[in-house]
Amino acid sequence: MTDIYSCAKQHYDWAVNLRRYFHVHPELSGQEYKTQEKICQELQLLGVSFYKAAKTGVIAEIKGGNPGKTIAIRTDIDALPLQDACGQDYQSENKGACHACGHDGHMAILFGTIRILNDVKADLAGTFRFLFQPSEEEFPSGAKELIAAGALDGIDAIIGAHIWQPVPLGTIGISYGNLMAAPDKFQIKITGKGGHGSMPEQTIDPILTAAQIILGLNTIVSRNIDPLDLGVVSVGSIHAGQAFNIIPETAVIEGTVRSFSEKIQKLIFNRIETITQGICAGNGATYTIDTVMERPAVINHPAYTKAIKDAVDLCESNIKAKEIAPVMSGEDFSYYLQQVPGAFFFIGTGSAKSTYPHHHPKFDIDEECILYGMEVMARAAILLAKS
Template sequence: MWESVFQAIDDQYENMVRTRRYLHKHPEVSFHETETASFIADTYERLGIPYQKGVGGNGIVATLAGGKPGKKVALRADFDALPIQEENEVDYKSTNDGAMHACGHDGHTAALLGLAEALLPFQDQLPGTVIFVHQHAEELVPGGAKAMINTGALDDVDAVFGTHLWASTPLGVIQTSKGPFMAGADSFTIKIQGKGGHGAQPHLTKDALVIASQLVSSLQQVVSRKVDPLKTAVLTVGTFESGQTFNIIADTATLTGTVRTFDPEVQELIIEEMEKTIKGACLGAGADYTFDYEKGYPPVDNHAAQAELILKDATKADSSLRTEEVDPSMAGEDFAYYLQKKPGAFYFTGAQIPGHAYPHHHPKFDFDERALPHAAKTLVQAYRSFQEQHD
């Protein structure tokens, strides 16, 4: 049967591409994906696969019960877009100003819908149950995963798997790790209140821009001088806003950024040391400040046994694939919440376009659509391997 399933997935390729391009042309940002959710629900309605919509918000969960006994395995795809103006000149360019599928979620959705359609003719032969989890709002904290989990959607699931089309990994390469795979992703905002004045009279001011400039440099020492070098952490200042014109000393300054960690103790250390650094810089200059730190998604920590299934068995789905066990990525993902709830693993499906060197979240991001059946095949192979492991 399985060779026929994999062939059926290959036969879905053109359909997956059409679905992906339709979704790409009609992106919706996190927590506003109503039309996308309707499109997904309409697909399951057409296929006659039972589904529930409005799960934890805009989420959709569809269920394909096999004709043979077995485990319940959830396969997850996210479907939100980003608030980015697309710069690609392609037939499927976004038609929604200020919104773009710049991370591949359109492809995740197309692959999972194509997989559902490919599996349907084999329903009576399938062991256990496949749960298709279509998740909204991955890109924006608090995300959609936690809300979907809180509805009980995964309560009776035995394992959960997910993949991310990865534009920096060559086509045909499947990557994961047996343990920490993606970092916890936090954000922060620092607002400095100084005392503005004339650019010719700096002695009468408390220059918020200068204080903030010092902080950008000083904060880099939090990781380099406070965190154990054998531990992994990133602290990035991403935006700096201050000043109005060339001859006015800034009254205020705002810095925003992100912190990435794998260890909760390292996370708490960084928060504490940031507070000390900010307080010292501002009080020494006679300025006031606010420091808002938002803990985001926890680290994606794969369960070793399930990650091993990906590494060992993905090539059974397609002999052209190869697997790699890789070091963790500092990118974040709310798939982490599923892995806190159930055994499972997350992995990257290579989707690099040769010569197209634009990363995820870039206005010219795109991926090789030939990766769509790779994603679908490896997801169903993970389901198959888990069933066989517990047979």
């Protein structure tokens, strides 16, 4: 069999150029039509069978020369609604859209993996299905749409990865259980009684009520959750009023809840309701709470994390696997893991070339991580297909 590392090195420059193309031409969730077109063009040139799915997604497949399991490998393809300021010659040309999360790198890694597996397919056991998923950054989830389109039909296991700046370059971050949290959303609308700022006694102040609620919400994790459990409550926006001397009628609070278990999730949302109800009743205001619990936590299956670790140990590139603590960011890869066994892992990019955090306008990856991702992903898929 052709050496996997040699294949990865052979196709590395091609994968980097693809990554830069996607970085120059990012598209927002649900709008990835040109991205889809480019993916299809490249797959056609490689002679890999594919079809479009989930509006702007693509599903492709390679069959090995010998019987084995069917393994899915997934990448996300959408960009963020952000103005790119990376300062490189591949900076985004699409105003207000930017691959500031690394999905351009994810696509490059999957394409590199496809080329490796395509080179050696005659010697491989099993079948490999490649999922180019739209709409990871926004609700509703593109993962659910791909699954509905048959992405997991006949699949024995699935793997996926995220380029991750907090993890150093050359490190593959793994977890045998909890990896990424459920990223829930809430909105609290408070209705009071507006009036003149000089006569607050005639009003029911929704801004004051909102401030008290926000302070109360920030006690939930510290006073209601066991310190050994994981949970986050953060308020990201508050909107109220338009003039300095008018007490408005309404105020709106929006925030996020992060958790790994249904128990903690329910506890937090129950406390949000109780705190809001009590403060509004005390102030004479009314309220409504809207919640979006759109995607569950990413919880790996241990045996498949071990397969990732075994694949890293086989790699000839200078990388190592390291078990890492869970992070409170969310990922809709969780939907796949609810349907079939598998694992999600982090590909470290942290280096002098990659210092800005994800979702920052100057975020950029160290492109060497693409080489590491290609080799690990190909080796892991091969191990799982013949296991």
